[in-house]
Amino acid sequence: MSEENIVDNKPTEEAVKPQPSCRRKRDIFRFNGQEDMSINLEHVHKMSRKEKRITFQFPATADFVDFEDEEAAKKAYDQIINVWASYVLAE
Numbered sequence: 835m836s837e838e839n840i841v842d843n844k845p846t847e848e849a850v851k852p853q854p855s856c857r858r859k860r861d862i863f864r865f866n867g868q869e870d871m872s873i874n875l876e877h878v879h880k881m882s883r884k885e886k887r888i889t890f891q892f893p894a895t896a897d898f899v900d901f902e903d904e905e906a907a908k909k910a911y912d913q914i915i916n917v918w919a920s921y922v923l924a925e
Contacts, residue, residue, distance in 0.1 A: 861917050865899045873897070875918050883911040 861875040873890055880891035886907040889898040901907035 863914055863917075867899070871897070871899060873899075875914070878918065881911070881914065881918070883907055888914070 862872050863875070864870070864872045877892055878890050879893060882889050882891075886901045886904045887898050888901070888907055888911050889896055899910075901910060
């Protein structure tokens with residue numbers, strides 16, 4: 835075997851950054867009222883607002899939250915839709 839055909843089999847060192855195992859943040863909204871209720875936006879397929887009620891559509895069911903007045907429902911709806919939309923765009 836000539837010197838030209840010798841292959842260097844030394845292991846190469848590569849810089850590998852360890853991937854942190856972090857959990858994805860869940861967007862959960864909590865509503866306090868006569869009956870406390872929380873909604874995980876990951877499971878919501880559709881959301882609608884009519885007067886002072888926000889209705890959340892899930893795969894097999896629907897649930898709703900009634901607010902004190904229409905302005906409170908509108909404010910909550912706007913806040914939820916902004917978080918929900920940013921979550922969808924981030925993926």
